[in-house]
Amino acid sequence: MTASPERGKRTLVTGVIGSDTHIVGNRILSMALEDAGYHVVTLGALTPAEDFIKAAIETAADGIMVSSLYGQGELDCRGFRDLCVEAGLQNILLYVGGNLVVGKQNWDGVEQRFLEMGFDRAFPPGTRTDAVIQLLNEDFAKREADVGAEAR
C-alpha cells in the first residue's frame, strides 16, 4: 500500500450520500484508506449531506469522501461545497465517486459538473482504491508544501 507512516494520521469522513443503500464499495474504500494509514470516520449508507459536514466538524477532518451509486448523486451533491463553507470548512478536501448520474453519460462532462460544484476530484465507476489513495496522498502533500511555502 501507499501509506506514509511518518505523517501524522489524517482524518477522512466517508459515506454514501442521499437515499442510497449501496454500501459495499464505500466500505471497501474505507478499509483501504485505513490500511493506507488514514483515520477514517465511516458514516455508512443513507447519509444526508448535513451529516457529512457535522461529522467533519466534530472530528476535525481533513477530507470528505462522498460515494453515490444509484444515479441521483447529482441532485444529492448540489450545494455540498456551499454547506462546507457555511460551516467554516472552506479548505476541506472533497472527493466524490461512483455512478454519479442517471444512465450512461460521457465521463468528462460528469467530472466537469462535479468539479464546478466544488469537489476537488470526481471518480468514475471502476476506479481502483490504490488510484484514489495515491491522489489523496499527492493532494495532501501539495497542501503541506503550499502551507510550508506560505510560512517561509
Place this chain on the structure above:
Amino acid sequence: MSYASPLDRKLRPFSARQISQDLFEKLREENLARWPTGAEVDLEEAADYHRSLPDHKRLPWVLRQAEAEGRCLTQPRGGFGTLELQIELMQALDKEGLADVVPTTTDSYTRNERWEQAAMGITESEKEGRSMLNGFPMVNYGPRRTRRLIEAIDKPGIVLSGTSMPRLTGEVGYAAGFTGYLGSGLAYVTSYTKEMTIEDGIRNYQYLDRLVALYDEKGVELHRRQPGFLTGTNIPPAIAIITCVIDALLAAAQGVKSYGLEMGQTLHLIQDAAAIRACKDLAQEYLKRAGFDDVSTPIISLHWMGAWPQDEAQCAALVSYGGTLAAIGGAVSVTTKSTHEAFGIPTPQANAESLRTTRMAVYLARQIRMDVHPEFLTEVDLIKREVRPILDATLEIGEGDIAVGTVRACEAGIVDIPWSPNRHVKSTVMPARDADGYLRILDPGDMPFDKDVLEIHAEHLRARAERDGVPFGRELAVSSVYEISEPLSRLVAGHSADEKQPAITA
C-alpha cells in the same frame, strides 16, 4: 420518522405470538386510513374475487403443482410508473417471455411510503410518455385499478416491493388479486435500511403475515415469500438459510401456510444445489420442531444478485447458467435478471428474452440432479452444521420466542449479515470465495459457528490465498466482490497483479 405502527407498538408487547383478531382489526383500520385508496380495500369483496380466480392464476397452487411435477418455474422482475405501461409489460412477460409467474415491482417512493412523491411520478410519467418511476406505484392506483393488471394476464401475479414497510402495499396488492408478496422482517430490514430496528421490521411483516392468515380464514390461500438473497453480495448459503428459517418461523406463527424461500445463487453448481437442499430440509425441520407441520416452503433460486457486467454477452452467460443452477438444484422456481442488469431497468423485450434463455437452460437440465454426488452430500452436511448452532442460539437467547430471540441475536452478533447498511446488526461477518469457487466464511464476526466448521472454511480460503499470492485476509473478501462484474479482459485474459486489483464501485 416512524417505521412501524405506533398503535402496534403501544398495544402489543413484542413477541412471535399471533396478533389477536381484535387488535388486528384496529391495526388494519389505522393502516388503511393512511392513504385515500386504503378505503377501497374491502376484504370480503377481495376474498370473493380470489375465490373466483382459476387455479392457474393462484400462486400457492401453481407452486405446489410445479413441486409435484419436479418442474422449475420462471419468474422475472418488472415494474413501470403507469397502469398502461405496467399492463403492457406484464402482458409481454406473460406472452413473449412465457413467464410462469408475473411480477409487479413497486417504485422506490412507494417502498418508502412516500405516496405524494409517487403521485408526482405518475403525472410526470404520463406527461413524458415513458416511465419516470422505477416501479409501479400500487398504493396510488389503489386495489380497484390495480386489479386490471391481474385481469390482463393469465398467470399468477406476485408483488415485489423491496421494503421494510409493506403494510399498505400488501393490503392493496392482495385486495387487487395478487396471490404472492415478496419480503420479510429480518431480511429486508437488515439489507435495505440503516436506522430501522429489527423489531420494527419484524412488526411490519407480522402485520402482512397476519393479513394472509385472515384471508386463509376466509378460504383464500395466499403466498408469502422471503428474500434470502439479503444484501446480494456473496452471501454464503448458511447465512441466507438462517434468515430464511427465522422469517419462516415468524410467518408460520402468524398463520402463513405457503412461504417461499429465496436463495441467491453463489454460481457454484454444487454449492447452489446443496444450498437448495439444505434450506428445504432445515426449514421443515425447524418448523416442525416449533409445531408447524402444514407450512409449505418451496425454494426459489435467484439469478446472481451481486454486481453484473456491462457486456450483454457476459450477462447472457449469467442468465443462462442461472437457469442451469436452479434446475439442477431442484428449485421450484427461478427469479430472473436480464442482459440489461448493469444499466438498470430492462426493456420488456430484453426482460422477456432473458426469461426464454433461462427457460431453455432449465429445459436442458431437466433430467440432471446432484442427489447422490459425494461432494454435494458433503456440502449439504456442512451447511446444516453451519446453520444449526446459530438457529439454536437464537431460539435460546429468545427463551423460545423467535421474534425476541432474533432481535437479541442481532444485537449480540449471533445472527449477522455481511455488507449490511443497518446499524442494528454488527456486519462483521465477512464472506469470500475459496479456491474451488465455493463461498466461505472468512471472518465469522461473533457468529457462534463450530470451530471445526470454521477450520474447514479457513483451510479452503487459505488455499485460494496461496494460489492467488495474496495474504489471508480481507483482500480475499474484497476481490470476491468484483470477480463477476469486471470486463472479460480483466477476468480471464490478464494475469498481472495490476489488472486483477478490484475496482471500488459496486
